[in-house]
Amino acid sequence: MSPTTLNEVAAVLRPARRILMICHIAPDGDAIGSLLGLGWLLRGLPLRADGSGAQAGERTLALVCDDGVPAPFGFLPGAGDVLTAPPPGPWDVVVSLDASDPARLGRAFRPREYGQAPLVVIDHHVTNVQFGTLNWVDTRAAATAQVLVDLAGALDAAIDRAAATCLLTGLVTDTRGFRTSNTTLDVMTTATRLMQAGADLAGITERALNYKPYSLIRLWGPALGRVRLQQHVIWTSITQDMRAAINAPDNGDSGLVSFLMDAPEANVAAVFNEKPDGKVEVGFRSKPGYDVSALALSLGGGGHPQASGCTIASPLADAEARVLPMLFAAAARNVKREA
Numbered sequence: 001m002s003p004t005t006l007n008e009v010a011a012v013l014r015p016a017r018r019i020l021m022i023c024h025i026a027p028d029g030d031a032i033g034s035l036l037g038l039g040w041l042l043r044g045l046p047l048r049a050d051g052s053g054a055q056a057g058e059r060t061l062a063l064v065c066d067d068g069v070p071a072p073f074g075f076l077p078g079a080g081d082v083l084t085a086p087p088p089g090p091w092d093v094v095v096s097l098d099a100s101d102p103a104r105l106g107r108a109f110r111p112r113e114y115g116q117a118p119l120v121v122i123d124h125h126v127t128n129v130q131f132g133t134l135n136w137v138d139t140r141a142a143a144t145a146q147v148l149v150d151l152a153g154a155l156d157a158a159i160d161r162a163a164a165t166c167l168l169t170g171l172v173t174d175t176r177g178f179r180t181s182n183t184t185l186d187v188m189t190t191a192t193r194l195m196q197a198g199a200d201l202a203g204i205t206e207r208a209l210n211y212k213p214y215s216l217i218r219l220w221g222p223a224l225g226r227v228r229l230q231q232h233v234i235w236t237s238i239t240q241d242m243r244a245a246i247n248a249p250d251n252g253d254s255g256l257v258s259f260l261m262d263a264p265e266a267n268v269a270a271v272f273n274e275k276p277d278g279k280v281e282v283g284f285r286s287k288p289g290y291d292v293s294a295l296a297l298s299l300g301g302g303g304h305p306q307a308s309g310c311t312i313a314s315p316l317a318d319a320e321a322r323v324l325p326m327l328f329a330a331a332a333r334n335v336k337r338e339a
């Protein structure tokens with residue numbers, strides 16, 4: 001199978017009347033921003049009569065995320081339209097956004113219901129397993145939102161203010177405010193285009209990136225109290241007891257693992273987050289030159305060299321015992337120096 005081109009993806013999407021779009025579970029700003037952003041691009045794209053006698057008319061779009069829209073992204077245009085389960089088909093096309101494998105789509109992914117509809121995978125994760133009929137996976141892109149700006153060009157779709165706001169949110173959150181090592185000139189050029197289209201960079205940064213509710217700031221207290229540094233690995237954990245003690249919601253660590261990675265003594269950072277079902281969600285970060293994507297993949301997760309994650313179905317202490325040796329190995333191996 002030859003690699004998919006952006007024009008092939010555009011050719012499949014352009015005539016489609018009924019489109020189901022799904023982003024990954026535990027969604028971040030790029031997942032939600034890409035889901036909503038593609039929705040706005042397609043709403044603004046005229047649906048022409050296709051010569052088969054069918055009338056030109058409105059597209060039917062369904063935007064789905066198993067876990068809904070997290071609070072920091074509730075301000076995005078169209079956030080209220082996101083469904084937590086797909087409505088009945090049939091669909092002309094199903095699109096997966098920002099997900100490296102089908103398990104990341106959760107219960108929303110129901111391939112047996114798709115019939116002949118092609119599955120279009122649009123992503124930027126180096127760990128993507130190419131599970132679509134068409135796979136447009138651009139690993140040079142800093143965000144799926146950036147890939148969608150390229151797709152807008154191939155579709156000849158106008159980027160209105162709503163689309164630009166959603167897509168810039170994806171870029172801002174995945175690059176932590178244009179600070180990650182994959183923040184290239186292309187990223188900045190794309191961001192400039194989105195600002196020219198009306199997206200408010202400062203507003204997006206404030207609402208989507210800096211968002212830290214009081215309950216989560218309080219949770220950082222006990223989490224930072226047990227932080228450890230060993231062999232250039234910095235890590236901590238968040239237990240259900242800690243959350244219960246301060247009534248903190250079960251929605252991640254809101255950037256704690258990125259904060260830990262700011263320590264100059266560390267090459268690799270991790271936060272072990274105990275979930276209500278007893279499983280442990282682990283977030284990984286690394287300094288440029290170190291790679292946490294391979295270990296996340298080997299643990300059933302995925303991500304990027306500098307940011308990845310996985311879920312481990314064992315108690316917290318067992319999860320730490322299993323993962324820490326892998327972190328020590330990753331922190332000892334400078335992939336840039338070896339290349």
Ligand SMILES: [Mn+2]
Nearest residue numbers: 030098143144
């Ligand atoms: Mn992403």
